[in-house]
Amino acid sequence: MALLEGFSVAMQPMYLLYALGGVLVGTAVGVLPGIGPAMTVALLMPITYSLDPTAAIIVFAGIYYGGMYGGSTTSILLNTPGESASIVTALEGNKMAKAGRGAAALATAAIGSFIAGTVATVLLSFVAPYVAEFAVQIGPTEYVALMIVAFLTVGALLGASVLRGLASLALGLFIALIGVDALTAQQRYTFGNPFLADGIDVVLVAVALFAVGEALYVASRLRHGPVKVIPVAGRWTNWMRKEDWKRSWKPWLRGTFIGFPVGTIPAGGADVATFLSYASERKLAKGERKKQFGKGAIEGVAGPESANNAAAAGVLVPLLTLGIPTTATAAMMLVAFQRYNIQPGPLLFEVEGALVWALIASLYVGNLMLLVLNLPLVGIWVKILQIPRPYLYSGILVFAAMGAFSVNFTPVDVFVLLVIGVLGFFMRRYGYPIAPMVVGLILGPIFEDQLRRSLAISQGDPTALVSTPIAATIYVVLIVIFVLSFWLRKRQRAMESEVVEETPAAAVDLKEGGK
Amino acid sequence: MSSSINGATGGSGTNTAPARPLGELIFAGMIVCVGVVGFVAGAQIPIPPSAGVVGPRAFPFIVSGIMVAIGIGLVIQLLRGHTGAAEEGEDVDPDVKTDWLTVGKLVGFLALHIALIVPLGWPVAAAILFFGAAWSLGAKPWWRNAVIAVVLALILQFVFAGLLGVSLPAGFLLEGVEIFNG
Numbered sequence: 125m126a127l128l129e130g131f132s133v134a135m136q137p138m139y140l141l142y143a144l145g146g147v148l149v150g151t152a153v154g155v156l157p158g159i160g161p162a163m164t165v166a167l168l169m170p171i172t173y174s175l176d177p178t179a180a181i182i183v184f185a186g187i188y189y190g191g192m193y194g195g196s197t198t199s200i201l202l203n204t205p206g207e208s209a210s211i212v213t214a215l216e217g218n219k220m221a222k223a224g225r226g227a228a229a230l231a232t233a234a235i236g237s238f239i240a241g242t243v244a245t246v247l248l249s250f251v252a253p254y255v256a257e258f259a260v261q262i263g264p265t266e267y268v269a270l271m272i273v274a275f276l277t278v279g280a281l282l283g284a285s286v287l288r289g290l291a292s293l294a295l296g297l298f299i300a301l302i303g304v305d306a307l308t309a310q311q312r313y314t315f316g317n318p319f320l321a322d323g324i325d326v327v328l329v330a331v332a333l334f335a336v337g338e339a340l341y342v343a344s345r346l347r348h349g350p351v352k353v354i355p356v357a358g359r360w361t362n363w364m365r366k367e368d369w370k371r372s373w374k375p376w377l378r379g380t381f382i383g384f385p386v387g388t389i390p391a392g393g394a395d396v397a398t399f400l401s402y403a404s405e406r407k408l409a410k411g412e413r414k415k416q417f418g419k420g421a422i423e424g425v426a427g428p429e430s431a432n433n434a435a436a437a438g439v440l441v442p443l444l445t446l447g448i449p450t451t452a453t454a455a456m457m458l459v460a461f462q463r464y465n466i467q468p469g470p471l472l473f474e475v476e477g478a479l480v481w482a483l484i485a486s487l488y489v490g491n492l493m494l495l496v497l498n499l500p501l502v503g504i505w506v507k508i509l510q511i512p513r514p515y516l517y518s519g520i521l522v523f524a525a526m527g528a529f530s531v532n533f534t535p536v537d538v539f540v541l542l543v544i545g546v547l548g549f550f551m552r553r554y555g556y557p558i559a560p561m562v563v564g565l566i567l568g569p570i571f572e573d574q575l576r577r578s579l580a581i582s583q584g585d586p587t588a589l590v591s592t593p594i595a596a597t598i599y600v601v602l603i604v605i606f607v608l609s610f611w612l613r614k615r616q617r618a619m620e621s622e623v624v625e626e627t628p629a630a631a632v633d634l635k636e637g638g639k
Numbered sequence: 640m641s642s643s644i645n646g647a648t649g650g651s652g653t654n655t656a657p658a659r660p661l662g663e664l665i666f667a668g669m670i671v672c673v674g675v676v677g678f679v680a681g682a683q684i685p686i687p688p689s690a691g692v693v694g695p696r697a698f699p700f701i702v703s704g705i706m707v708a709i710g711i712g713l714v715i716q717l718l719r720g721h722t723g724a725a726e727e728g729e730d731v732d733p734d735v736k737t738d739w740l741t742v743g744k745l746v747g748f749l750a751l752h753i754a755l756i757v758p759l760g761w762p763v764a765a766a767i768l769f770f771g772a773a774w775s776l777g778a779k780p781w782w783r784n785a786v787i788a789v790v791l792a793l794i795l796q797f798v799f800a801g802l803l804g805v806s807l808p809a810g811f812l813l814e815g816v817e818i819f820n821g
Contacts, residue, residue, distance in 0.1 A: 157728055157729035157730045158728065158729075158730055170803075170805065174803060174804075198729060202729055284723075284724050285723060285724070287709055287712050287713050287716060288713070288723055290705070290709050291667075291670050291706070291709045291710065291713060294670075294674075294702055294705045294706045294709060295670070295673075295706075297702045297705075298673065298677060298702050298703075298706065301698070301699050301702060305684075305695040307690070307691075307695070308686075308687050308689065308690045308694065308695045309687075310684055310685050310686075310687065310695045311684075312681075312684050312695060312699060313677070313680055313681075313699070315680070336749070338728075339745065339772075340742050340745055340746070341726065341728075341731070342728060342730050342731055343738065343741045343742055343745055343775070343776055344737045344738050344739070344741065344742045345731050345732050345733070345735050345736075345737060345738065346730060346731075346732065346738070346741070346776060346777075347729075347730050347731065347732040348732075348777065512778065513730055513776065514772075514773040514774075514776035514777050514778035514784075515773055515778060515784075515787060517772065517776055518768075518769045518770075518772035518773040518776065518778070518788075519769070519791065521745070521749065521768060521769070521772050522765050522768055522769045522772075522791065522792070522795070525749065525752055525765065525768060526761075526765065526795060526799065526807070529756065529761065529807070530799070530805050530806075530807065533806050535753045535754075535756045535757060538749075538752065538753045538756070539753050541749075542746065542749045542750065542753065545749075546746065549742070550662075550666055552725065552726040553662070553725055553726075553737075554662070554663045554666050554722075554723045554725070555722075555723025555724045555725055555726065556723065572698045575693070575698065576691065576693045576697070576698075579692055579693045580691045580692050580693065583692060584692035584693065
């Protein structure tokens with residue numbers, strides 16, 4: 125019933141327009157290398173000053189979902205090895221495109237994303253209220269446990285190196301400490317500087333890390349020459365042959381049910397979901413089809429792309445019900461809520477029920493829009509993909525500078541942007557993931573608050589932090605997640621080298637793409 | 640070939656480029672330093688009598704401790720030859736050397752932008768930033784770059800300052816033009 129009310133809000137023409145704007149921008153930034161949904165939400169944070177909360181959240185949710193769709197277009201059509209996160213799936217889609225089956229790859233990715241996104245949103249609508257109901261009963265001690273889970277999984281499991289991820293997290297926590305302590309009003313790490321006393325704006329740090337850091341890093345090793353996009357032929361209605369449908373529908377559904385739970389538990393995010401889906405599709409394939417893996421198997425695109433989108437919906441469960449973001453984009457959405465003095469968490473469904481259900485309804489609508497945007501209109505995105513890189517990255521810098529300046533309308537903020545941007549450059553260069561820093565920056569103050577509260581209740585006895593049954597269970601789950609994910613990572617590495625060794629052509633291609 | 644794939648998926652990072660570890664060591668050392676500074680400065684945070692069992696110093700100490708521990712761990716890892724796997728991207732060419740000159744130019748143009756916002760106004764500073772950055776990245780020909788830079792800066796000024804009321808200073812050149820001022 126609440127969902128129906130949500131639809132009645134989300135279907136208002138004004139909000140439909142906002143959702144459309146969100147998914148358009150989201151797809152565009154998903155398609156463009158170098159810009160992601162997290163950075164876009166950060167750059168667009170100023171709209172929270174002029175829009176009502178529902179509108180802003182709908183825009184950001186559209187960007188979030190749109191980014192997922194756009195990313196697959198890039199990895200299928202761009203003639204370069206894609207992001208490491210989806211290297212294997214990118215390989216399948218890219219091979220299909222080179223074999224003249226790019227249209228089928230795009231279609232199975234888009235339809236799979238739609239099905240996964242929709243089914244996962246249904247799951248979200250049913251699961252989230254129950255989680256919220258459970259979450260209402262938990263106290264600060266359990267919160268501390270949950271946030272430690274979020275910190276450790278995001279910090280240690282997302283990147284390639286555990287120590288670098290944790291270092292990035294600690295840097296975020298440290299920057300969050302600068303300013304005035306909320307509980308005692310004491311200045312911390314301000315060194316007597318009135319500018320630092322206000323704290324460093326979260327949006328400023330995020331824009332600097334995502335935009336300036338990325339632009340500087342890409343500039344240091346820019347791939348020169350024209351952007352090579354693999355052409356797609358034919359009318360979009362003929363893209364999927366009968367056989368493609370037959371081979372795709374099961375991977376779509378399997379991907380959905382793999383992706384959603386993995387997204388819900390912060391066990392490594394979409395990366396793990398896509399790999400699990402890819403591995404299971406490869407295992408389930410038989411005979412001729414199995415041999416196609418590594419050379420352009422449609423199952424290897426259909427499954428992982430669905431898993432990816434389902435995981436994106438899963439991430440919203442801990443964000444909305446517990447206030448715990450597990451990806452950089454979710455962290456930026458949390459900031460957007462905070463700008464309106466809305467705290468996502470157990471009470472969100474009670475206090476801001478109308479807003480949450482409008483958001484969830486807009487996800488259904490957004491998915492439908494994205495299907496249309498990505499099937500018949502894929503040509504537009506191919507054009508966007510071809511923007512000359514010098515202009516693209518200069519544009520990113522100008523937008524970042526504008527976003528920084530408009531935080532407080534002082535050039536000092538743009539200077540901070542530059543400094544943190546240079547930090548982001550070195551982090552990328554030396555393999556430090558960015559997402560843990562942003563999550564630490566945003567969750568840090570909340571974590572400290574809950575930690576101090578639970579220790580105040582226990583009179584400073586730290587054993588109280590593990591003594592409640594729920595908290596103890598959470599820590600046990602944390603250990604299980606860690607064991608599982610290290611095992612998974614080993615499997616993933618073994619399998620990736622296996623796939624590539626089996627198909628020497630693929631290996632050569634990756635190398636060519638690198639030139 | 641499998642080595643390039645391992646690098647791509649970011650294994651523990653086993654490529655031992657001779658030039659990189661020094662920079663990485665400095666970076667890891669800086670993390671240790673920030674942690675140490677965190678301790679020293681953290682010890683000077685005043686604790687008001689109203690503070691509860693856990694005062695304003697506890698969490699800074701925890702974070703600083705983590706930074707020192709991780710930083711030392713990273714230094715040890717690096718000395719053993721485990722370097723980090725640099726980030727990948729569609730536009731990143733893994734086979735070229737770092738182009739420090741271009742990075743320096745971009746930082747320079749950002750610094751110039753910061754210096755020019757107040758004296759010349761935001762649109763002028765933004766156009767110079769765009770033109771300079773695109774030129775550094777190899778945009779050709781220069782006149783097309785210049786046209787795009789000026790048009791983009793004016794559009795942004797018009798949309799954000801003129802329409803949305805974001806107070807971007809228009810500068811003395813555009814001061815009298817109403818559509819560029821909020």
